[in-house]
Amino acid sequence: xxxxxxxxxxxxxxxxxxxxxxHVSLDVRPGEIHAVIGPNGAGKTTLIGQIxxxxxxxxxxxxxxxxxxxxxxxxxxxxxxLLRSFQITEILPAFTARENVALALQAREGHSFxxxxxxxxDAALNARADAGLAELGLETRADVRAGTxxxxxxxxxxxxxxxxxxxxxxxxxxxxxGTGREETDRLVEVLRALKGRYAMLLVEHDMSAVFALADxxxxxxxxxxxxxxxxxxxxxxxKVREAxxxxxxxx
Amino acid sequence: MHFTPxxxxxELLGALVVFxxxxxxxxxxxxxGDTFIVFFTIRVMVFAIAAxxxxxxxxxGAMVSFGHAAYLGVGAYSVAILAEHGIWDVTVSLxxxxxxxxxxxLVTGAISLKTRGVYFIMITLAFGQMAYYTATSLSAYGxxxxxxxxxxxxxxGSTALGDRTVFYYVVLGCLLACYLIARMVVAxxxxxxxxxxxxxxxxxxxxxxxxxAYRLVAYVIAGMMAGLAGALLANAAEFVSPAYMSWHRSxxxxxxxxxxxLGSLLGAIVGAASFxxxxxxxxxxxxxxxxxxxxxxxxxxxFGRGGLISLLPGGRxxx
Amino acid sequence: MxxxxxxxxxxxxxxxxxxxxxIAAGLTLVFGVMDFINLAHGVQYMLGAYLAxxxxxxxxxxxxxxxxxxxxALVVGLLxxxxxxxxxxDRDHLDQVLATFGxxxxxxxxxxxxxxxxxLTLPMPDLLSxxxxxxxxxxxxxxxxxxxxxxxxxxxxxYVLVSKTRAGMLVRAGxxxxxxxxxxxxxxxxxxxxxxxxxxxxxxxxGILAAPILVVEPGMGDNLLILAxxxxxxxxxxxxxxxxxxxxxxxxxxxxxxGFATDIAKLLLSPSAANDVGPAIASMLIYIxxxxxxxxxxxxxxxxxxx
Numbered sequence: 001x002x003x004x005x006x007x008x009x010x011x012x013x014x015x016x017x018x019x020x021x022x023h024v025s026l027d028v029r030p031g032e033i034h035a036v037i038g039p040n041g042a043g044k045t046t047l048i049g050q051i052x053x054x055x056x057x058x059x060x061x062x063x064x065x066x067x068x069x070x071x072x073x074x075x076x077x078x079x080x081x082l083l084r085s086f087q088i089t090e091i092l093p094a095f096t097a098r099e100n101v102a103l104a105l106q107a108r109e110g111h112s113f114x115x116x117x118x119x120x121x122d123a124a125l126n127a128r129a130d131a132g133l134a135e136l137g138l139e140t141r142a143d144v145r146a147g148t149x150x151x152x153x154x155x156x157x158x159x160x161x162x163x164x165x166x167x168x169x170x171x172x173x174x175x176x177x178g179t180g181r182e183e184t185d186r187l188v189e190v191l192r193a194l195k196g197r198y199a200m201l202l203v204e205h206d207m208s209a210v211f212a213l214a215d216x217x218x219x220x221x222x223x224x225x226x227x228x229x230x231x232x233x234x235x236x237x238x239k240v241r242e243a244x245x246x247x248x249x250x251x
Numbered sequence: 252m253h254f255t256p257x258x259x260x261x262e263l264l265g266a267l268v269v270f271x272x273x274x275x276x277x278x279x280x281x282x283x284g285d286t287f288i289v290f291f292t293i294r295v296m297v298f299a300i301a302a303x304x305x306x307x308x309x310x311x312g313a314m315v316s317f318g319h320a321a322y323l324g325v326g327a328y329s330v331a332i333l334a335e336h337g338i339w340d341v342t343v344s345l346x347x348x349x350x351x352x353x354x355x356x357l358v359t360g361a362i363s364l365k366t367r368g369v370y371f372i373m374i375t376l377a378f379g380q381m382a383y384y385t386a387t388s389l390s391a392y393g394x395x396x397x398x399x400x401x402x403x404x405x406x407x408g409s410t411a412l413g414d415r416t417v418f419y420y421v422v423l424g425c426l427l428a429c430y431l432i433a434r435m436v437v438a439x440x441x442x443x444x445x446x447x448x449x450x451x452x453x454x455x456x457x458x459x460x461x462x463x464a465y466r467l468v469a470y471v472i473a474g475m476m477a478g479l480a481g482a483l484l485a486n487a488a489e490f491v492s493p494a495y496m497s498w499h500r501s502x503x504x505x506x507x508x509x510x511x512x513l514g515s516l517l518g519a520i521v522g523a524a525s526f527x528x529x530x531x532x533x534x535x536x537x538x539x540x541x542x543x544x545x546x547x548x549x550x551x552x553x554f555g556r557g558g559l560i561s562l563l564p565g566g567r568x569x570x
Numbered sequence: 571m572x573x574x575x576x577x578x579x580x581x582x583x584x585x586x587x588x589x590x591x592x593i594a595a596g597l598t599l600v601f602g603v604m605d606f607i608n609l610a611h612g613v614q615y616m617l618g619a620y621l622a623x624x625x626x627x628x629x630x631x632x633x634x635x636x637x638x639x640x641x642x643a644l645v646v647g648l649l650x651x652x653x654x655x656x657x658x659x660d661r662d663h664l665d666q667v668l669a670t671f672g673x674x675x676x677x678x679x680x681x682x683x684x685x686x687x688x689x690l691t692l693p694m695p696d697l698l699s700x701x702x703x704x705x706x707x708x709x710x711x712x713x714x715x716x717x718x719x720x721x722x723x724x725x726x727x728x729y730v731l732v733s734k735t736r737a738g739m740l741v742r743a744g745x746x747x748x749x750x751x752x753x754x755x756x757x758x759x760x761x762x763x764x765x766x767x768x769x770x771x772x773x774x775x776x777g778i779l780a781a782p783i784l785v786v787e788p789g790m791g792d793n794l795l796i797l798a799x800x801x802x803x804x805x806x807x808x809x810x811x812x813x814x815x816x817x818x819x820x821x822x823x824x825x826x827x828x829g830f831a832t833d834i835a836k837l838l839l840s841p842s843a844a845n846d847v848g849p850a851i852a853s854m855l856i857y858i859x860x861x862x863x864x865x866x867x868x869x870x871x872x873x874x875x876x877x
Contacts, residue, residue: 052457078459090457092450103447104458106440112460113468114440122440165458315664362861366868369607369663369807373799374864377857380796384853391846498796502671509668539683545676552669553657 003066004029005169005199006082011050011060020046021057022223028169028199033191035202035210038220044203045087047220048173051201052084053077065168078107081168087177089154093147097138097157100146102129104164129164136160136190152183159190169199176206188212211235265517265560266430273423277416286415290487291531293419296426297483299523302507303426304476306519307433309508311442312469313449314364315372318379319504322352322474324496325382326481328389331398331491339405348482349475355382356474360467379501386493397492404486412486422483426520429476433516436472445469506548512558521559574708579829580822585714587821588721592776593794594801594813595728596769602808602874603744603765606655607663609670612795613677614770618643618777619786620681623690632695636778643774644767651766659762674792682788692781717779724772725814732810741765746874797824800856804863806870816871820856827855 004027013021020043028034038044049055051062053074062070064082072080092100102125106112119125133142136156141149146157155175162170175191176184188209191200195213204210210217211231218228219240227237234240273296280288301323308314329348338344359378363371392398403412412418436442448455448462455462485491494500503526511522533540597611618639625638650673658666698716701709732738740761744751752758777791784790801820805812832848839847863871 054453073461074456075459075461078457084457086453086457090451090454092447092454094450095447099443103443103455106443107455107459112440112444112465115436115442116439118435118438119440119443120438161454161458309664315667317667359861362865366864369601369605370803370864370868370870372607372663372667373803374860376796377800377803377860381854381857385850388849388853389846390849498792499675502667505664506668506671509664539679541675541679542683545672545674545679548672548675549654549669552661552665552672553654 002030005065006051006201007061007063008051009061009063011047011057011062013046013050013055013057020223021050024060024220024223024225026218026225026228028201030199031196032215033195033200033202033213035204035214035217036220037204037207037210037217041222042220043223044220045173046223048084048171048203051171052082078165081166082171083162083165083167083169084171085158085162085173085175087173089151089158091146091149091154091157091161093145095146096143097133097146097149097153097160098126098129098142100157101132101160101164102126104161105129105132108164108166132160132164133157135163137186152179152186155179155183155187156190163194163198167198169201170194172200172202172204174204175202176204176209184209262515262517269517269520270423270427273426274420277419289415289419291527293422293487294484295524295527296422297480297487298504298507298527299520300426300429300480300483301477301504302511302519302523303429303433303516304473304480305504306508306511306513306516307436307476308466308469308473309505310514310516310519311437311449312445312466314466314470315505316363316375316470316473317372317498317501317505318359318375318377318382319473319477320496320498320500321379321382322356322477323481323484323500324386324491324493325352325355326478327485327491327495328386328392328398328481329478330404330482330485331400332392334400334402334404335392335398339402340408341404341406344404345479345482348478352478352481353471353475356471357467360470360474364463364466364470376498376501379496379498383493383496383498386496393492395493397490397494400485400489400491403489404482418486422487425479425483429479430516430520433476436469437516441465441468510551510558512560515558515560518558518560525559574705575829577705577708578710579826581710581714581718582829583822583825584718584818585721585821586825587818588718589776589780590794590797590801590821591725591814591817592721592779593773594798594805594817595725595810596772597798598802598805598808598810598813599741599765600769601802603741604659604762606659607666607670608655609667609795610650610673610677611769611773611798612791613674614643614647614773614791615777615780615794616681616786616788616791617646617677618774619692619781619784619790620685620690620777621774622778622781623685623692623786626692632693632782635692639774639778640771643777644771647770647774648763648767651763651770655766656759656762678788678792687788689785689787692786694782711783713782717783720779724775728810737761737764797856800860802870804860804870806872806874808874809870809872812870812872820859823859824852824856827852831855 006028008024008026011021011024012019024047026034036044036047046055050057053072057070061068064077064080069077069080069082092103095103102119105125105128130139130142133139136159138153138156138160141153146154149157159175176187179187184206191213202210202214214231216228217231217234219226219234227234227240229237273292276292277289280286301319305316305319308316326348329351330344333344333347363374363378366374387395403410403418406412412421444455444460444462444465448465452462481495484495507522507526508519509522510525511520512518529544530540533543593611593615597608600606600608621639621642622635625635626632628638629635654669654673658669694713698713701711702715704710732741740751740756744761797820801816802813804820805816831852832844835844835848835851
């Protein structure tokens, strides 16, 4: 078995008496899509925060690409190749789609203490940004201000930005959130096409998307992982049905 | 805040008009036999440099510095104190001024930029006051009363700056240089990071950029630029005083930038000119011109958006 | 430096601290609850002093002046809130700074027009004039002692109001999470007005108390405003407890620094150098203190808001 790219080892985080992350351990292997599902309030957002570096865990370790990144700030983890997308779209609204991706490429190329050249006339940079946009079907939208893109286009731009950073692992925080049926289907296709190229930790609410994409699924309930397994195993797991899928069925 | 080709050329056209006006003014003044307007315009251009420097961090980096006048003061005092000790030449005084202002910006910026939002406003204000009170307590250099410079900075031993017209064009040259440098910085990779951090700090961290160092460098550049304005101000008046760095002055610099239009370097120049002209005109009517200007400012904030630059034909900003 | 001098300076420091607290309390509450940065808070202090002078002119007694000035400060504050400030709560800090800066320019100038630019004075109340011997050979004015005691009493009152009453509970909750409080069905606008009026009155009250011992002049609030900023930044924005402690610290450090910096500098430097350096260091002390606090705790000593 290949070495996992991301390993969470016994992560704990509490807000007062409330244990939002309770001894969570899981791993993601190279090229794999590992999905984390769970009902509202299960602690998915807090978990993402700890993996990306926005929040510090109370205890436990995070290993990424062979090294301990528990103490690294978010930007250092991003540089190491751990890239996240945001549940609530976090793009730069006053920049064009191209400028959003170009800035990510710029970050990957090292420091940006370069004052002399006009970056908007950097043909090589723009060409690579356009290629990144094209990969997600945004090639006609390159000159549009990101703030005026449609919701689905913004979700796609989020992905294009993360991919431009040269990720080894994509940490996807509910990429389907707020998209319509058609857009969800399109995003599923996009992610399926990327499968194998990057490892992905997919935190998602949309069950059909999760079962369509994931190699493995972990179920998070009240801050604890109650089960991990293949989609089939999870579907048949009694504990999961009771804690989670049952609730969906009732609703 | 990005440069589409159309906006670029519009900004270019505006800059051409503004700088042509500045360049032609002494000729016009000569014809009219009016010297006051030359002195006044020197003052306008000096504050325009300070406003451009503030616009760089305020308009493009969202750093609301309420202590920017401190750099005017520190720059002015550097030149005047050197002169007091018999050092007049620009080859010494300019590097020293820029170094002192840069260092002051580096130290106070390093602390201030650790904070956000309203804390940043208050800390920059407090550091500005610190510079102000330090100047008032420098009894060896005039304290409260300020310090008279008995002449102007020399250029390799020449006293050419003593000539009004020469000094005018040197100030104009400095303004042009600062404007071009600021434009270059804004349009560079560095500038893009700065503007990105203004929109979403989280997004920048998520793609692997820690904005802190970029903000700090911008803060230092702005501090040095304002320091240059201070050095020119000291030369223009041949006098320095703590009043240069009072917090009212810092407030006025913000007003200039916002009046002209946030996120436009040319706007900062237009804003500085408008502010000083308005002050001049109003104070002709009444010595209590602030009685009119205060409410005007409130109205501008409540109802006017986009600044003067958006009033130019086709110049409306839509972000 | 003798013990008597030290005692006097300490009392003077406390007194400055108390004045600062009265101004900072309103500022920190207004900021904490409404996320509103009000530069015009300092002119409220100035108005308090001027209204007291005017009130004295009408009634001829300090107590009459006190009453008139308190009511006047409240009325002006509420008027400003209704006319200008409430339209700024949703704006960004830059807009708030600019508009309240405009208010400062106006009111400082208006005071000049109405009362003239020359400094004015307000006589002390007879009841509190004179001095008492509080240490061997140390006479200290009764009024100043009264000021310190009054300030402490207000601090206790504020503490009780904020920590024990329903309105205080809402204010605290509002400082932590304003949207939640309004979601609970509290009329947030009325709460804002209440807090604002109260803060304004405290600043005015500080101005009234200061009037008999300091000169009343245009712009007198500006310097105290900035000191009050230093106080709430050190104390943590929104925290009354932080404002109280930081106000006393700033008052003491500033006063003692000015009193003794030159003497201390003389231990290290030649007398003439010490005379130059001492005052400069003294005037920088509180800013260095603030920078130090913020370097280690970017949200002050008692942060209220998370993050």
